[in-house]
Amino acid sequence: MEMELPPRPKLFDFHGVSMTHYFTDNWENIQNFQARPDDILIATYPKAGTTWVSYILDLLHFGQTAPERQTSLPIYERVPFLESDFHILPPGTELADKLSTSPRLIKTHLPVQLVPKSFWEQNCRVVYVARNAKDNAVSYFHFDRMNQADPEPGDWNNFLQRFIDGKMVFGPWHDHVTGWWERKQTHSKLHYLFYEDMVEDTGRELDRLCSFLGLSPSAEEKERVRGGVQFDNMKKNNMANYSTVSIMDFKISPFMRKGILLRKSRMELPPRPKLFDFHGVSMTNYFTDNWDNVQNFQARPDDILIATYPKAGTTWVSYILDLLYFGQTDPERQTPIFEKVPFLELLIPLYPPGVEVLDNLTTSPRLIKTHLPVQFLPKSFWEQNCRIVYVARNAKDNAVSYFHFDRMNQAQPEPGDWNNFLQRFMDGKMVFGSWYDHVTGWWEKKQTHSKILYLFYEDMVEDTGRELDRLCSFLGLSTSAEEKERVRGGVQFDTMKKNTMANYSKDLVMDFKISPFMRKGKVGDWKNHFTVAQSEQFDEDYKKKMKNTTVQFRTMELPPRPKLFDFHGVSMTNYFTDNWDNVQNFQARPDDILIATYPKAGLSTSAEEKERVRGGVQFDTMKKNTMANYSKDLVMDFKISPFMRKGTTWVSYILDLLYFGQTDPERQTPIFEKVPFLELLIPLYPPGVEVLDNLTTSPRLIKTHLPVQLLPKSFWEQNCRIVYVARNAKDNAVSYFHFDRMNQAQPEPGDWNNFLQRFMDGKMVFGSWYDHVTGWWEKKQTHSKILYLFYEDMVEDTGRELDRLCSFLGLSPSAEERERVRGGVQFDNMKKNNMANYSKDLVMDFKISPFMRK
Structure with a gap:
């Protein structure tokens, strides 16, 4: 039989929070409550899942050791309501003090600032449950309708306005959930749960609770708990559904009403913002x-x-x-x-x-x-x-x-x-x-x-x-x-x-019915969206906007492979002639160092430093080095062939290490940016001349494949030092063939037989091998600042050739520095080094061959 209660209580301000006397009449005892270190506090805003979590914790801790509790003791006696003093029941503090269980499970709706200090002093574990505001408001409305110990709710419209204004028992929802959230940041023993997550996957949240509480229930026990706390089971359970509480009028509404979600916690946002x-x-x-x-x-x-x-x-x-x-x-x-x-x-x-x-x-x-x-x-x-x-x-x-x-x-x-x-x-x-x-x-x-x-x-x-x-x-x-x-x-x-902790499924502003946050994560998916016309328009726009930067991306489409044509008696393509006036007018500086080779021909000093460089530029080291192996070059297809097949890059990398290996050891810049290609003008890249003009290093290291008669005159006027590398014709031809196969900016090489005939006829980009190597050899006889190296000599005795280089360049590096370079430029290391292996080059197809091959 239900006892007669006084009229519904009135709301009043209590330390800045709306309350009724049922939760303040016992205030001194509440604030002086002595928590114990193993107490577990279950804190929520009203109607956010308190009873659900209370029942879960009770089953986890006592379901096996004291199963009779589930049928003999109502949940509000097993988990006392700390601040309640309804007069028809003993005060919550008294019920909690009389609990003989360990741990004691204690329930509260207090905002965080009103929780008795002993809970913090004893470093108690706290489980907080938050529910989305809209569902919480609806549930609270129906609860107030049937709960005679709460103020009269009025109609839904008025109640909702009071909810928005925070004129509710235990204050504003917003302050409550954010206050406890802030406390979570500084109190490691506070576990913050979301009602919506529990509905979505009770088993997962049960695992999180067990981890927080340091419990290791068996899979069978977990399943028993999970089944026992399903909403429909609890709604029928007289020890969980508050049907024995005389202050609640179940003719108006059940205590456990629906337990469903309005919008899976996704609050309504304002309209999409404007740019x-x-x-x-x-x-x-x-x-x-x-x-x-x-x-x-x-x-x-x-x-x-x-x-x-x-x-x-x-x-x-x-x-x-x-x-x-x-x-x-x-x-x-x-x-x-x-x-x-x-x-x-x-x-x-x-x-x-x-x-x-x-x-x-x-x-x-x-x-x-x-x-x-x-x-x-x-x-x-x-x-x-x-x-x-x-x-x-x-x-x-x-x-x-x-x-x-x-x-x-x-x-x-x-x-x-x-x-x-x-x-x-x-x-x-x-x-x-x-x-x-x-x-x-x-x-x-x-x-x-x-x-x-x-x-x-x-x-x-x-x-x-x-x-x-x-x-x-x-x-x-x-x-x-x-x-x-x-x-x-x-x-x-x-x-x-x-992974729900990584995939943003917890983010309230994203609509996963439209698209997942993590969609494909693939490279090249743009081809499934861009039309041919869109791609062409985009590429043209891209070239204009990216022409003044050295940053390179591996995506953009190149035009078809270029055609060979005669240029001043030398076979060339437009990639090396379109910027001809600027190339010829390039202003060399006296300390510039030019590295000249025929394409695919392959730089101070104590003995120790020579050894460092000699070891450091070994082919195997360089081949692994992404800063040396051209793996960053976007025009090369490394599926066809590696880039590293000869010596230009090898010598460039040696020189870069000799000059800047100590002063700037981290130089995380591809070799083709550190040693720009003078005559190059290719889509996706700034012109070589422009890159050189912007170089801040001294000396500038400059690469060219130009035959001697086409070199800009300023190099001779400034008496620059030039290192020329020559390679035997047969190996050079083989290396050039594989290079042309994987380099989309070179003419189509055809089969090996036809390519070899063209090589012998001199119908190659930069002309005849014979004319190139002999032209530079003749120039060496009259220009004292040309060092003429042979690739084969460098392979045979790198140390000896390093002696010649160091003597020519006038460098005297330390033994320690030499040893560092020695390790850095082994061929295998350079091949893996993105700053050396041309993997950043956009025109190379590494599916055909790596830039650094053998």
């Missing part, structure tokens, strides 16, 4: 509303910034870094990646500002994400000399990925159809501005800021392990081979796509 100009960059208010705080953000010296243009691999690198730093010390980090690596400039409904999340991060180092163009980065990152990892993705794939991202991300402007989106991408009318300005801006900054590592998405796809090694080297980490392999396996695309 506007912000200091010359297209932005939306979500990234500018907190601008002063973003600009005043205080970076720390050990912060690591992950910077990208949107959809270029941010999450991938964020996850890699999180695993590298915290994968061993905190392997259970069951926190979404966007919380572990906060988004600096973000200020969006439903989330705390990125700056605020970062300020509350307790990890060291802090991992920070940004999409800001380089000129917008807060100055404290430069002042603190922070390490920065920038990831760039080729423009076409980036555009496709960005399009699908905008379709499913409700916090982005409406993308429109693909055709219109692509035009906006080319025009730079995107959130965070122009792709072109973004990637080149950060590239330029890299040249003057030594703590920027510039990664390419395509390189990461091609060889994740290799790029992981580069990351570890940059970060100064000494990760074991076993740990690296664990990280490499964990960050594979398919693995991350299924």
Whole structure:
């Protein structure tokens, strides 16, 4: 029989929180409550899943040792309501004090600032459950209708307004969930659950709870608990459904009503934002509303910034870094990646500002994400000399990925159809501005800021392990081979796509019915979206916008292979004649060093230094070196043949190490940028003359294949030193054949028989081998500053030829420096070195052959 209760209570302000006397009459005893170290506090806003989690914990802790509890004791006696004092029941503090169980399970709805201090002093474990605001409001409304101990709710319209205004028992929902969230950042024993996650996968959240509580139930026991706490089972269970509580009127509504989700926790956002100009960059208010705080953000010296243009691999690198730093010390980090690596400039409904999340991060180092163009980065990152990892993705794939991202991300402007989106991408009318300005801006900054590592998405796809090694080297980490392999396996695309802590499935602004956040992760998917006309228009636009930068991407399409024609009596292609006036008018400097060879012919000094260089430029070392093996060259097809088959690159790499190996040992720049090709003018690249004019090194190292009679006269006028390398005709012909097979910027070589006949006839780019080697030999007789080397002599006795080089160049490197070079330029090392193996060259097809072959 239900006891008569006094009239429904009135709401009043209590320490800044709306309350009723049922939760304040026993206040002194509440605040003086003595928690125990093993107490477990279950905290929620009303109607957010308190009873559900209480029942789960009771079953986990006592389901086997005291199964009779489930049928003899109501849940509100097994898990007392700390602050309640309803007069028909003993006060919650009294019930808790009389509990004989260990641990004691205690329930509260108090906002975090009103929790008795003894819970913090005893370092108790706390499980907080949050439910999305809309479902919480609906559930609270029906609860108030049937609960005679709560204020009269009125009609739904008035109740909702009070909910929005925070005029509810236990105060505003917003303050409650955010207050406990903030406390979670500083209290390691607080486990923050979401009601929606529990509905979605009770088993998964049960596993997380067990991990937090240090429990190891058997699979069978877990399944028993999981089945027992299903909503329909609990609704029928008199020990869980509050049917024995006399203050609730079940004729109006059951205590357990539906337990369903309104929208799986995805709150309604305002309409999609509009793009506007912000200091010359297209932005939306979500990234500018907190601008002063973003600009005043205080970076720390050990912060690591992950910077990208949107959809270029941010999450991938964020996850890699999180695993590298915290994968061993905190392997259970069951926190979404966007919380572990906060988004600096973000200020969006439903989330705390990125700056605020970062300020509350307790990890060291802090991992920070940004999409800001380089000129917008807060100055404290430069002042603190922070390490920065920038990831760039080729423009076409980036555009496709960005399009699908905008379709499913409700916090982005409406993308429109693909055709219109692509035009906006080319025009730079995107959130965070122009792709072109973004990637080149950060590239330029890299040249003057030594703590920027510039990664390419395509390189990461091609060889994740290799790029992981580069990351570890940059970060100064000494990760074991076993740990690296664990990280490499964990960050594979398919693995991350299924990982709810990495795939953004916890993000409330993304609509996964339209598209997944992680879609394909492939290189070249643009071919499934671009029409031929779109691709041609894009390529033309790309060439104009990227003509003044040295950064290169492996995507753009080249024209058909060029045709050979006669040019001043020498066979040439347009790639070496289109810039002829500028080549001939090139202004050499007295200290320039020219490396001249026929194509595919293959530089101070104590004895120790000669040995360092001799060993360092061994072919096997260079062949593995991506800074030497032309693997970065976009015109070469390494599926056909390797690039490294001769000596031009070998000598270029020797000279670069001799001159800059000590002063700039990190030179993470491809060899074809460090030693520019004078006469080259090819799509996707700035002209060789222009690259040379912008070189800041002294001396400038310059490569040419020009026959002696076509060399710009300024080299003779300035009396420059010239190193010429000649190779025997037969080996040169074989090497040239394989090079032409894989180099898309060379004429089609045909079969070996026809190629050999053309070689003998001198119908080759740069003319006749015979005329080339003899022409430079004759010039050597009258020009004292030409050193004429033979490839075969270098192979036979590298040390002896290094003696000649050092003597010619007047260099005297140390023994230690010589040893460093010796290890660096072995052929196999250069072949793997992206800065040497031409893997960054856009015109080479490495499927045909590697640049460095044998």
